[in-house]
Amino acid sequence: MSETQMIEKNADVKPGEELLVVEDLHAGIDGRDILKGISLTIRRGEIHAIMGPNGSGKSTLAYLLMGRPGYEITAGTVTFKGEEILELAPDERAKRGLFLAFQYPQEIPGVSVVNFLRTARNAIHEEMNPMQFMKFLKEKMASLEMDESLVRRYVNEGFSGGEKKRNEILQMAVLEPDLGVLDETDSGLDIDALREVSAGINAVASPQRSMLLITHYQRILNYVKPHVVHVLINGKIVRSGGFELAEELEKSGYDSFRDEG
Ligand code: ADP
Ligand code: MG
Numbered sequence: 001m002s003e004t005q006m007i008e009k010n011a012d013v014k015p016g017e018e019l020l021v022v023e024d025l026h027a028g029i030d031g032r033d034i035l036k037g038i039s040l041t042i043r044r045g046e047i048h049a050i051m052g053p054n055g056s057g058k059s060t061l062a063y064l065l066m067g068r069p070g071y072e073i074t075a076g077t078v079t080f081k082g083e084e085i086l087e088l089a090p091d092e093r094a095k096r097g098l099f100l101a102f103q104y105p106q107e108i109p110g111v112s113v114v115n116f117l118r119t120a121r122n123a124i125h126e127e128m129n130p131m132q133f134m135k136f137l138k139e140k141m142a143s144l145e146m147d148e149s150l151v152r153r154y155v156n157e158g159f160s161g162g163e164k165k166r167n168e169i170l171q172m173a174v175l176e177p178d179l180g181v182l183d184e185t186d187s188g189l190d191i192d193a194l195r196e197v198s199a200g201i202n203a204v205a206s207p208q209r210s211m212l213l214i215t216h217y218q219r220i221l222n223y224v225k226p227h228v229v230h231v232l233i234n235g236k237i238v239r240s241g242g243f244e245l246a247e248e249l250e251k252s253g254y255d256s257f258r259d260e261g
Contacts, residue, residue: 015207018082019044020065020179025076027064034060036235038076042179042228045207049221049246050214052232053254058214061232062183065212066100067093081178095124097178101168101185108155113167116155117174124175140173144200162193169200180204181212186220198223218250231257 018041025038034057042048052058064071065078067090078086085093108116118133128136141148146166156164165185172180182201186194201224205211213224221229221243229245230237231254238257239245249257 015045016043018042019080019210020212021077021079022065023077023079025061025064025078026074027060027071027076028074029060029071031072033074034071034235035064038232038235038237040230040237040240042210042212044178044210046228047205047211047213047224047226048228048230049226050212050230050232050237051218051246051249052216054216056232057235058216058232059183062100062181062212062214065093065181066090066098091123094175094177099172099175099177099180101165101172101180101182106155107157107159109157111155113151113153113155113170117151117171120171121174137174140170143203144170144173145196146170146200161188162190162196165189165193165197166200169197169204173200173204177209179210179212181214183214184216185213186215186217194220195223218246221246233258 020042022038022040025035026033027035038061040048050058050061060071064073067085067088073086077084080093080096080098083096085096088096114134114137117137118128118130121133122128137151138148141151144166150163150167151170153159156167159167168182168185185197185201189197198220201211201213205224211224213220213226215221225243226246227242228240229243230240231245231249232238233254
């Protein structure tokens with residue numbers, strides 16, 4: 001199946017239509033409230049950024065979207081392509097087109113990146129044999145200007161911070177999700193790695209595909225321009241707006257937003 005056919009196959013939601021709708025989501029852990037009523041709507045093709053200080057609940061939101069167990073969801077709904085997903089297991093969500101890149105990628109000794117990626121891809125899309133997959137992977141790596149030597153190595157083993165993040169962008173490119181959630185993909189990157197990772201995100205973004213960039217710092221937004229910026233403080237989105245909101249944050253910091261929570 002060509003990439004265009006694949007996109008058409010997945011395009012049961014047209015560009016601009018609502019892809020992810022989070023409504024009044026309340027969640028916590030061990031009786032402690034972390035998310036206190038999150039609402040946001042991401043349309044197909046849009047890039048959203050969630051910015052917030054440490055501990056505001058950014059990663060919690062990302063994990064809840066992907067279905068990580070252990071959270072108590074006390075209110076609210078999450079709808080993806082018109083379907084309620086909070087009851088679905090993580091792999092079911094991945095099959096429906098959700099992708100999450102973790103803040104702290106895991107090492108998987110003994111499993112090469114190529115095999116890992118092929119297994120992940122085949123679990124959610126029409127199966128490719130090893131040769132078909134290699135051809136597909138080489139195209140993806142070329143589009144991301146990535147070095148082929150990386151995929152021969154074991155997953156994340158001995159990877160530098162930058163290599164781990166690049167590997168995640170490659171994973172996202174290979175899985176071709178409808179929505180990619182990137183949790184602090186920019187953290188710990190030097191300026192060259194940040195540029196490369198950003199170029200990768202831009203290469204994967206498309207009118208069919210949406211991105212949710214979760215970040216503490218404004219700097220990645222100099223390279224990946226979001227359509228919508230949300231400021232998350234203490235479990236609440238205190239403000240949403242355009243790119244100018246990120247610029248305002250850069251100037252004034254989070255303190256000026258705290259009162260709004
Ligand atoms: P962020 O990603 O914005 O830095 P997190 O979502 O990781 O924030 O955390 C939000 C709050 O929830 C923090 O105060 C954190 O200590 C708390 N928290 C997150 N995960 C757990 C957990 N597994 N157990 C207890 N508290 C947690
Ligand atoms: Mg976090």
